[in-house]
Amino acid sequence: MNEKRVLLAEDELVSATYLKDCLSALGYKVTLANDGKQALEYYLENPFPVIITDYEMPGLNGAELIQELKSEEIEPVIFMLTSHIEPKLIVNVMKLGIYDYLVKPLEEQELSIKLKRAFEYYEMKRIETITKRERQLRLEGHLEWIQWKEKMVGVGEFNRLNQNLFESLKNSFCQGAGFGALVTLLKLVSDAKVKEGDHYKIESDLMELIQINTEMAEKALKMFADIDLIVSSPMQFEEISCENFYEQLGMWLKEIKPLLDLKAQQILISDPKPNHSKYKISYNVFTMQNAFKEIIINACKFSEANSKITIVTNVEHDWFKCVVYNQPVVNADGTYGVPMQYENLIFEPFYRLSKNVFDEYGTLDFGLGLSYVDSCFKKHEGKLSVHNVVDHSELSEKPVTKVAFQFSLPAYKI
Incomplete structure (x- = not known):
């Protein structure tokens, strides 16, 4: 988070x-509160x-105020502003668990150094928190898979009336639970088979699951091959000015225009900046086109109907930056967008926040699209x-939560 x-x-x-x-x-972008109560309201918002x-x-x-802020899941970095320099007071202030204190009148150089370190410290703590949550999610997911597998292995004969089992298997394949589930399916086939002469007879529902899984596996293997x-x-790279690359993005957006019509969505893109013509990037057209389309299609799939997807481009500090903003639909757990603990996990193969399948978009929906995007930008050193x-x-009463997906590519002066 670079805010x-x-x-x-x-x-x-x-x-x-x-x-x-x-x-x-x-x-720094500063928000001023006149008292502690107003500050807490701003922070919670x-x-x-x-x-x-x-x-x-x-x-x-x-x-x-500090006591209230310390109860938050991710604590902010807190400075106490005081005009007193008595050691006893300073000690009492530090015992509150703050990061540092600032004594009035302030020196700009000291303020600059302390704020820079504070943001670095916040980012470090934030990454540490994400890592802990990711570890917990992985352990929980692994445990759920083991429990589910043990339950399925002990099912015995396949019962057509057990719709929970059937739906669980069907959703598991459609939502990209992984090829490991195939073992469980084959065990069910083995348990449910009926021998008739030289042939075996199995339930039609199981056969449909096998066909679904075969099609999904073929698509997944194709994506694996592309990632590999x-x-x-x-990879063959070619140079292009940021100005022309901006135009290229516009052309790719036109190609996926029919997908926007599915939910009556619009795409707004910022005007090119004057410095676009002064910088260039190196890119592979084919992989970058696929990656960019994947990013935009994801934004379409997981955005509200009749909403706007905003794209902002800029060149700064020798990087071409493109940010895609979309207004997400609510998640199954009531959250919105990409919760912090999933910010890295969503790029891993087969990991999906949403359990929905979007047939109308013609995508794999197997949790590999963003893995492709991640591999592409790593190859581009982005x-x-x-x-x-x-x-x-x-223009609404309450602020709106949006997802910001940013990609950056190294830019060089022409």
């Missing part, structure tokens, strides 16, 4: 204005990586990131 957002809780107008101006000059709070404020003071080709084979953002620009 340089700071929440400032300060009730003294002069001090608040000065500090906000200093932070803005350093490149859209969590901030870094918070600077005064110690003495009306209503909810600095210490009380990217990873293990030399970068990928995906996370939820809160959009306050929509």
Whole structure:
């Protein structure tokens, strides 16, 4: 998450204005709260990586605000703002569990150094939290698979009336649970077979499952072959200006226009920036086209009907950056978009957040599309990131949660 957002809780107008101006000059996006209660409301509405709070404020003071913030799942990096330098007070402030303290009047250089380190620390803690959650999800998923497999092996004869079992198997194949489930299916076939002369008779439902799995496996193997080709084979690259690459993206978008009509969606793309003509990238046309289309089709599949998908491009710090924003449908667990613990997992083979199958889009829906995208950008020495953002620009009473999918490619001056 590259947002340089700071929440400032300060009730003294002069001090608040000065500090906000200093932070803005350093490149930070500052939200000012007049007291602790307002600061907490702002934070709960859209969590901030870094918070600077005064110690003495009306209503909810600095210490009380910190206690509320410490109960959050991912704690922000907190600075305490104080005009006192007594050792005893400083010790008491640090015992609250804050990251550091700032003594008025502030020096801009000191502020710059401390804020830079604070954001680095926040990102480190955030990655650590994601890693722990991923580990837990993997263990839970593995345990569920073992329990399900043991249950299926002990089923015995296939019972046509056991619709739960049938639906479980059908959904398992359609949702990309993995080729390991094939072993369970074959065991069921073995248990349910009836010998008639030189032939075996099996349930038609089981035969349909085998046919479904065969088709899915063929598509999956084709995708595996494409990914392997990217990873293990030399790739031919050609240079193109960022200006022309921007136009290329527009052409690819036109090719998938029929898919937008399925849910009456629109795509809005930002205007090309003046510096697009001053930089170039190296890319493989075929794999990049497939990867870009996969990103956009994913945005279409998992977006609300009649919604807009926004694409913003820019060249900065020697990178061509493209961010795709979409308004996601609600997940099965009531969450929206890509929860933090899944930001890396979704790029792994067979991992899917949604359990739906989108036949109308003609996609595999086996959890391999983003693995292809990931392999493509690694070959291009590019970068990928995906996370939820809160959009306050929509004309609605409440801010809207959107998914931001960003890819970056190395850019070189022409």
